[in-house]
């Protein structure tokens with residue numbers, strides 16, 4: 203058991219829980235947090251092969267990666283993650299200290315305003331807003347002072363997205379959770395922040411289609427889309443002591459997608475006249 207980067211003698215090892223670790227950003231967040239010395243509990247939904255590949259890759263770099271799978275659309279799914287964390291904290295060696303929770307798992311690409319059924323609405327809010335709320339509520343109880351929660355929002359919480367409305371609304375909810383929880387747990391010495399990604403390469407086939415890529419790129423004043431490693435670096439920063447005076451903050455890594463401009467479109471009415 204000795205010799206991994208996440209272990210150092212008798213000192214407790216910092217544990218980071220990352221939900222949705224089989225996704226583009228989640229996998230990059232696990233790699234970044236492992237790189238900064240954390241043992242990782244990588245949570246995922248259905249893609250066991252991808253989770254095992256992530257585990258192999260983190261451990262090949264000298265890190266430590268545990269896995270847990272559950273459906274965060276259910277209360278039981280949240281409970282499964284909490285039980286796994288408790289199990290890891292109770293084991294004798296290595297001795298873990300819960301330091302970071304990254305609420306990253308989400309259902310993306312929801313139906314339009316006209317097409318959203320009550321069940322869709324509930325499903326998006328269950329995974330994207332309710333699960334982060336209750337997972338955070340239960341895990342901060344196990345987190346000593348100095349711990350940090352990082353939530354994943356989205357640029358779409360900041361402009362109208364009627365074609366993706368339940369998703370956008372759920373991301374507005376997670377920003378509200380971030381600010382409210384930051385105050386609620388401040389007295390315990392725990393910080394809560396959010397990262398706001400714009401379009402980020404996550405392996406979805408749409409990133410291979412030029413017209414889709416051009417559309418996504420048009421949102422950013424810098425052009426292009428983000429790499430997951432760029433978002434992961436922001437997550438790792440907020441999780442670290444380098445951000446120890448930062449709580450309740452929203453860190454924008456959208457490439458300027460929420461400035462109100464549109465990169466590859468006309469910048470003002472004058473350009474169209």
Ligand SMILES: NC(=O)c1ccc[n+]([C@@H]2O[C@H](COP(=O)([O-])OP(=O)(O)OC[C@H]3O[C@@H](n4cnc5c(N)ncnc54)[C@H](OP(=O)(O)O)[C@@H]3O)[C@@H](O)[C@H]2O)c1
Pocket residue numbers: 221222223224225226227228245246247248249250272273274275279305306307308309310329354355356357398399400401402403404
């Ligand atoms: N990529 C972007 O363009 C973008 C832009 C803005 C914000 N974000 C935010 O960044 C975060 C990560 O996005 P991503 O693009 O990396 O996502 P992704 O590649 O689609 O991966 C989603 C992850 O969430 C898990 N998940 C989904 N539904 C779940 C459920 N019911 N129960 C448990 N796990 C579930 C998936 O697990 P399995 O696949 O194993 O089932 C997967 O690990 C999300 O919060 C997203 O809203 C992404």
